[in-house]
Amino acid sequence: MTELLHLSAEGVRLELLSLGATMRRFDVATAEGWRNIILGHSQLADYQANLGFLGASVGRFANRIDQARITVEGQVYELDANEPPNQVHGGGGGFSRCEWRVLESEQTWAELSLTSPDGDQGFPGQVRATARFEVFSHGAQVTYTATTDAxxxxxxxxxxxxxxxxxxSGNIDHHRLQIAGSHFTPTRPDGIPTGEVRTVSGTALDFRDGEFLGAARLRAEAEQLTRNGGFDHNFAIDGADVRRHCRLVGATGLGLEISSDQPGLQVYTGDHFAGELGTSGQRYPARAGVALETQGFPDAPNHPGFPNTVLRPGQEYRTTTRWQLC
Known part of the structure; x- marks a missing residue:
């Protein structure tokens, strides 16, 4: 049975679902009162149908894998192709579709766990994963861990x-996005990386100084750099360890900084939305929200030059993403 969890700290309230270890609401205090800053479904059935991955924890492998096929230590594995012929976000029965077990929760934090059996969606090895969500003064974060037996x-x-x-409240065209990434990974029309890591210099994907999403999208369309009319691109974030990935500022002036230890940031402008009913009862237009996903590079198992995503027995996968209002 799906559990609903509520976390709170100064200036922030976070609502979680155990289904998919999902962030359903992220309410922040403003001068005008509380404001929910993430999109969500109006009913549980829409989360169960996995419509759009809204707020969910995705895995085992976030983003796309070419031909739904990987090779690990010389062994080829055929994966669930839920975006034929490719896989996206771990397959049709990936982590976002699973009931996570609530291990413990307090006012400011909650920890959930999931065991993914050997062969789940075609992936080798049994993986035990945890997601620890925390709230603090005007911010929140999540830490994922994972271990494997193969x-x-x-x-x-x-x-x-x-x-x-x-x-x-409408679309995000008037949001200004700044990304701490000087390179991106170009893709084929189906969103699979070509393997190249290209500079953003001189392109509409140069967000280093900050750009309004609407204006940048129009330039990117002219340069044929959009996907399905918007952005759906992985940026290679400069530096290492925990560092700022991006800063987003809305038309009302509210700002959010996202930091992580991950090498990449997927920016997706939600161009698929077409009237879906949200948590507020409002219907979502195209670009109703922007997904900012800290991650390993898409299709990394099939590109030796990309940051490594292999996990072996005796190792622990650990990553943290922090959302700080500013």
């Missing part, structure tokens, strides 16, 4: 769509 690949992320003007 060599496998792991790439976990959270998939919230942000609208800092408020969930259900």
């Amino acid at each position: 060599p496998t690949v792991v790439n976990l992320t959270t998939h919230p769509y942000f609208n800092l003007d408020g969930e259900g």
Whole structure:
């Protein structure tokens, strides 16, 4: 049975679902009162149907895998192709579709766990994963851990769509996004990386100084750099360890900084939305929110030059993403 958890700290309230270890609401205190800044479904059945991964924890492997096939230590594994012929976000029965077990929860934190058996969605090895959500003064974070009993690949992320003007308030074209990434990974039309890591210099994907999403999207369309009319791109974040990945500022002036130890950041502008009913009862237009997903690179198991995503017995996968209001 799906559990509903409520966390709170100064200036922030976080609502979680055990289904998919999902962030359903992220309410923040503003001068006008509480404001929910992430998109969510109006009813549990929509989460059960996995419509759009809204706020969910995705895995075993976030983003896309070419031909739904990986090779781990010389062994080829055929995966669930839920975006034929490729896989996206771990397969049709991936982590976002699973009931996570609530291990413990307090006012400011909650820890959930999931055991993924050997062969789950085609992946080798039994993986035990945890997700620890925490809130603090005007912010929140999640830490994922994972262990395995056989060599496998792991790439976990959270998939919230942000609208800092408020969930259900319209589109995010007037949000300004700054990304601490000087390179991106170009893709084929189906979103699979070509293997190249290309500079953003001189392109509409240069967000280093900050760009309004609407204006940047129009330039990217002219340069044929959009996917399905918007952004759906992985940026290689400069530096190492925990560092700022991006800063998003809404039209009302509310800002959010996202930090992580992950090498990549997927930016997806939600161009698929077409009237879905949200938590507020408002219907979502195209670009109702922007997904900012800290991650390992898409299709990394099939590109030796990308940051490694292999996890072996005796190792622990651990990653933290922090959302700080500013």
